[in-house]
Amino acid sequence: METIIDIKEKHLDNIQAVITRHNSNSFMIKGWTITICTAIFALAGTWKEPILAIISFVPIIIFWLLDSFYLANERCFVSLYSAAINNYNLNVKNKQLLKEHQLKLDKGNGNFEIDPEAEIEIHSKPYSMNFMPFRVISRNNMKDAFWSTSIRWFYLMLLFFSIALFVGLLFVNKPVSKEPLKVSTKIENDSLLIKTETPQIIVTNIILNDSTIKTYTTKRKK
Numbered sequence: 001m002e003t004i005i006d007i008k009e010k011h012l013d014n015i016q017a018v019i020t021r022h023n024s025n026s027f028m029i030k031g032w033t034i035t036i037c038t039a040i041f042a043l044a045g046t047w048k049e050p051i052l053a054i055i056s057f058v059p060i061i062i063f064w065l066l067d068s069f070y071l072a073n074e075r076c077f078v079s080l081y082s083a084a085i086n087n088y089n090l091n092v093k094n095k096q097l098l099k100e101h102q103l104k105l106d107k108g109n110g111n112f113e114i115d116p117e118a119e120i121e122i123h124s125k126p127y128s129m130n131f132m133p134f135r136v137i138s139r140n141n142m143k144d145a146f147w148s149t150s151i152r153w154f155y156l157m158l159l160f161f162s163i164a165l166f167v168g169l170l171f172v173n174k175p176v177s178k179e180p181l182k183v184s185t186k187i188e189n190d191s192l193l194i195k196t197e198t199p200q201i202i203v204t205n206i207i208l209n210d211s212t213i214k215t216y217t218t219k220r221k222k
Contacts (some may be wrong), residue, residue, distance in 0.1 A: 008084070022074035026067055030154060033063040035162045037158055041165060048173055057159065064085045064155040068146040075140045076131035083134075092137055094118040095111070102138040121172045201220035 036059045044052035083090035094102050095116035103120050104112040122133055129176055145151075 007127065012081065012084055014076055014129065015084060019074055019077045019081065022070050022077065026070045026074070026151075027058040029063050029067045029070070030151075032157065033059060033155070037162070041161075044165060044169060048169055050166045050173065053162045053169060056162045060155055060158050060162070063144075064146070064151070067151050067155075068142045068148075071148060071151060072140055072142045072145040073131065074147065075137075076134045079122075079134035079137060079140060080124060080129075080131045083122065088124045090122045090124075090125055090129075090134070091119045092122055094120070096138060097136055098138050098141070 037056050040056040041054055042061075044050070044056075078089060092158055093116065094114060097103075097120070102114050103118050104114055105118075107113050122136065124130065124133055
């Protein structure tokens with residue numbers, strides 16, 4: 001028969017498994033982002049189409065948001081794990097909470113004071129996998145996860161590279177200024193006057209470089 005300690009250990013193992021799965025999903029998302037962006041960059045370079053570099057913004061932003069979602073959930077499960085090993089209670093300082101959930105002290109006359117070092121307790125039910133109570137912690141939300149150091153520079157680097165590729169392709173595809181085309185020709189002295197049946201018309205063939213023949217037709221004046 002399983003004891004309470006065994007059940008609690010299994011509960012902690014389940015939480016740890018979820019944390020590991022979220023971390024793996026985050027790593028896989030980054031891999032898909034690099035794969036798709038590399039393919040788009042290769043097409044942009046091959047076809048010399050600057051617009052393709054801008055199109056890469058779409059998968060970068062989508063995967064950035066998705067990665068932030070998984071990171072925020074992972075942090076919530078980490079908080080749940082911390083609470084589970086402390087009798088399902090987690091003490092959090094006021095400054096670590098979202099502003100709307102911070103503990104306010106009433107000073108009277110409608111004035112409130114917030115003590116950043118004051119602590120509140122977040123409770124979770126025994127053996128529960130519900131991580132939503134820990135959303136009140138600011139770092140466990142998508143907004144904070146979106147701009148976290150662990151993923152911010154990865155996606156910003158891809159965005160900067162997309163912009164650099166776009167500017168580079170614009171410079172490569174810059175139209176060349178229109179200048180008069182210079183052509184050197186040599187007209188040989190050989191020419192042939194052809195008299196037609198109509199006495200008023202004379203056809204003159206001029207041979208250019210033994211390959212191009214121009215025909216000029218003139219009419220005699222009466």
